[in-house]
Amino acid sequence: MSARDDILRRVREALDGVSPAVAVPSAPRAPGRGDLADLFAERVADYRAIVTRCAAEEVERVVRDVLGPARAVVPPSLGLDVPGAVVDEGLTADELDVCDAVVTRARVGIAETGTIVLDHTDDQGRRAISLVPDLHVCVVDESQVVADVPDAIALLDPARPLTWVSGPSATSDIELDRVEGVHGPRTLHVVLVDPQL
Amino acid sequence: MSGTFVGMPAFPDAAREALGDTQLRRNLAHATRTIRDKRARVVAEVEDWEELRLAGAAVKEAALRDLATHLETLEASLTAAGATVHWARDAEEACAIVASVTKAHGVDEVVKVKSMATAEIGLNEALEAEGIAAWETDLAELIVQLGDDLPSHILVPAIHRNRAEVREIFLRRMGAVGRPAPDDLTDEPAVLAAAAREHLREKFLRATVAVSGANFAVADTGTLVVVESEGNGRMCLTLPEVLISVVGIEKVVATWADLDPLLRLLPRSSTGERMNPYTSTWSGVTPGDGPQEVHVVLLDNGRTRALADDVGRQALRCIRCSACLNVCPVYERVGGHAYGSVYPGPIGAILNPLLHGVADEQTASLPYASSLCGACFEVCPVRIDIPSVLVDQRAAVVDSHRGDRVPKPEAVAMRAAAWTFSDARRLRLAERASGLAGRVLGRFSRTTLPGGRAATGRLPGPGAGWTGARDLPAPPEESFREWWDRTDGGRS
Numbered sequence A: 001m002s003a004r005d006d007i008l009r010r011v012r013e014a015l016d017g018v019s020p021a022v023a024v025p026s027a028p029r030a031p032g033r034g035d036l037a038d039l040f041a042e043r044v045a046d047y048r049a050i051v052t053r054c055a056a057e058e059v060e061r062v063v064r065d066v067l068g069p070a071r072a073v074v075p076p077s078l079g080l081d082v083p084g085a086v087v088d089e090g091l092t093a094d095e096l097d098v099c100d101a102v103v104t105r106a107r108v109g110i111a112e113t114g115t116i117v118l119d120h121t122d123d124q125g126r127r128a129i130s131l132v133p134d135l136h137v138c139v140v141d142e143s144q145v146v147a148d149v150p151d152a153i154a155l156l157d158p159a160r161p162l163t164w165v166s167g168p169s170a171t172s173d174i175e176l177d178r179v180e181g182v183h184g185p186r187t188l189h190v191v192l193v194d195p196q197l
Numbered sequence B: 001m002s003g004t005f006v007g008m009p010a011f012p013d014a015a016r017e018a019l020g021d022t023q024l025r026r027n028l029a030h031a032t033r034t035i036r037d038k039r040a041r042v043v044a045e046v047e048d049w050e051e052l053r054l055a056g057a058a059v060k061e062a063a064l065r066d067l068a069t070h071l072e073t074l075e076a077s078l079t080a081a082g083a084t085v086h087w088a089r090d091a092e093e094a095c096a097i098v099a100s101v102t103k104a105h106g107v108d109e110v111v112k113v114k115s116m117a118t119a120e121i122g123l124n125e126a127l128e129a130e131g132i133a134a135w136e137t138d139l140a141e142l143i144v145q146l147g148d149d150l151p152s153h154i155l156v157p158a159i160h161r162n163r164a165e166v167r168e169i170f171l172r173r174m175g176a177v178g179r180p181a182p183d184d185l186t187d188e189p190a191v192l193a194a195a196a197r198e199h200l201r202e203k204f205l206r207a208t209v210a211v212s213g214a215n216f217a218v219a220d221t222g223t224l225v226v227v228e229s230e231g232n233g234r235m236c237l238t239l240p241e242v243l244i245s246v247v248g249i250e251k252v253v254a255t256w257a258d259l260d261p262l263l264r265l266l267p268r269s270s271t272g273e274r275m276n277p278y279t280s281t282w283s284g285v286t287p288g289d290g291p292q293e294v295h296v297v298l299l300d301n302g303r304t305r306a307l308a309d310d311v312g313r314q315a316l317r318c319i320r321c322s323a324c325l326n327v328c329p330v331y332e333r334v335g336g337h338a339y340g341s342v343y344p345g346p347i348g349a350i351l352n353p354l355l356h357g358v359a360d361e362q363t364a365s366l367p368y369a370s371s372l373c374g375a376c377f378e379v380c381p382v383r384i385d386i387p388s389v390l391v392d393q394r395a396a397v398v399d400s401h402r403g404d405r406v407p408k409p410e411a412v413a414m415r416a417a418a419w420t421f422s423d424a425r426r427l428r429l430a431e432r433a434s435g436l437a438g439r440v441l442g443r444f445s446r447t448t449l450p451g452g453r454a455a456t457g458r459l460p461g462p463g464a465g466w467t468g469a470r471d472l473p474a475p476p477e478e479s480f481r482e483w484w485d486r487t488d489g490g491r492s
C-alpha cells in the first residue's frame, strides 16, 4: 500500500465512530475604534516603523525625500515617478542586494494590528524586491485600510502569494530583547495617503 | 552538527541536573517572565479573547474530525496549483523524500526556515548523513546549531543562552561554516543580530533549495502559511529555485476564512505582539515569482496514533505558540532539555506520549512532569485541556504496566490501599498505626510546613523516590473517626 493510502486509511480508522460535526462559532469582531486611518498610523508606528501622512499630490515629493541618495528599485507599474530608480524586470538576488531601497504599493492595510499586506501584483512587484533591499518604502492609500484581520482575509486572494508586514524585521531570540532588523528590511517607512487632504 | 535527544534520561533525573544549573535557572526565569508579561498585555487588549479562543479551537477541531476529506482536498488543490505532493508515514520516509529532491538538483546544502516538524524528524542529521548540509537561518536555531546544542523552547530554542554565551558561540564557530563573526563583536543583541545577518546573507543568495515547515495548510485553496519575525523565512520561501515544505497532517484547516481566528490568536499568544513582523502565504507555484519547483511532504509520524485517542486528540489542535511553556512553573525551573524532546513543556508532556506511546521509560516519565496547576489550559489559544490529557496519559502509563511480572512500588501501594480502604475494621487498624507513626515522626522530623505541621525529610527505602523532592507531612496523631468518637462529633 502506498504511504498516501496507508495514512488516509489510518486517519479513517482513528476517526471511526467520531462525529465530524463541530459547531464553529463565528469569530468576534473588534469594536469600532474611531478613525481607521488614525489607528492604522498609530499601530504601524508602534512597531517602530516610520509613518508619514500626506496628500495625494505630495506623494512623489515625500518618497523622494525619504529615499535621498539611496539606490532604489521599483515594481513595473508603481504609478509614481521615482527619479533614478531601477525598474525590476527580473533582477537577480545579487543585483537586488546592491540596491539600498524599494518603493511599493500594498493591497490592504489592517488598522487593528498595524499590518500592510502585499499581494505582489504589478504595483508591488515580485516578493524578492521588497525583501532584499534594506529600506522598504510602502505607499498605502487611506481607502485601503480595513478594520481588522477578518476584513483583510475577505479581501485577499489566496491564489496570489501574500506577504503580511507588521513593522521592520525583528527578533527577540536573545534574552527576549526585541531588536529591529535581521534579514528583512531594517527600516519600514509607510507613506499614508489621504485623498481628502 | 547539532545534538540529538536520543538516549536522554527520564524527566526526574534530567530535571535534577537542570535544577542544579543556576545560570540556566536565571536565564529562564528572566526570559519567561518577560514574555508572560508581553502576552498578558496584548491579550488584555482584545475584548472578546475568550470567544476568539472558542472560534480558534472549533476551527481546528472541525478540521481534525474530518481530516481524511481535508487532506484529499488539500492534495488536489496543491496539485492544481503546480505543487508536488508527497506522503510520509514516518520520520525516515520524510527525510528520504527531502534528501532525494535535494540530490536531484545536484546540490550539497539547503537553507532552512525554523520548523518544528523538521526538528521532530531529525532532518538535519539525516541530511548530514547523505552529505547535505542544512543551514538553520532563524537566529535562535543558528545559536543552537553553531553551539552544537539542543533546542529548549518551541519559539525561542536558545532561550537557555544569555547574550554573553551567544557572543562566545558566534566568535568560536561562525568562521568554520562561513563568514566569521567580526573581531570586535560585542554582546549587544543588536550587534549579535547584525553578525547573523552578515553570516547568513551569502547562504541565502546562493541557495538553490530551501526547506520549510508550515504553520497552517488551507485545504480548499492549497495555501501554506509561515509565520515568522526575522525575514529569514521570507528569504528561504522566495529566493531559492526549489522549496520543500514538511507539513504535519494536523496543520490542515478547511477554508481560507478559517485562518482568521488563528492568525489573530497566534502572534498574541506566542511573541506577545498584535501581529508578528512577517507572515507569508503561497499556493503552489507563482510563475515569475519565487520558487518554480514546490514540494509538500505530508507527514504522519504518530499523528494518526494521537488522532485515535478520544481524550488526547485535542493535542493535535496545537498551533505551537509556546504560551503553555512560558506559564508553566515546572518548565520555568527545569527548562526544555529535561523533557528530552523538541516538544518540551506542558504540550510536550502530552504530545510525545500521544505520538509515540509510553513504552520507553523517558516518554512514560513525561505525563508526571506537571503539578496539574492548570495554567497551561488557561493560556492555550486553542483551549487544549492539557491537565486532563496529562491525567489520562498517566492512566495509560499505569495500564502499560498491568502485565508486568514485578509490579511497580506505586501499584503495590495502591493495591494495599484499596484493600485497606474497602473494610472499616482494616481502616481503623491502619489509622491507629498511622497515628503512632505520626507521633514518632512528629518528634524526629526536622522540617516544619507552613501552618506549623511537622514533615519528614527524605524517607529511606521505597518511599525515597516520592520524598526526594517533596516534604511528607507527618500523619496526624488522631484520625477523624477517633476524634468524632471522642468528642461526639464536636458536641462535647
Ligand code: SF4
Residues within 6 Å of the ligand: B269, B317, B318, B319, B320, B321, B322, B323, B324, B325, B347, B376, B379, B380, B381, B382, B383, B384
Ligand atoms: S498547547 Fe496550546 S498553549 Fe501550548 S503551544 Fe500548543 S497552542 Fe500554544
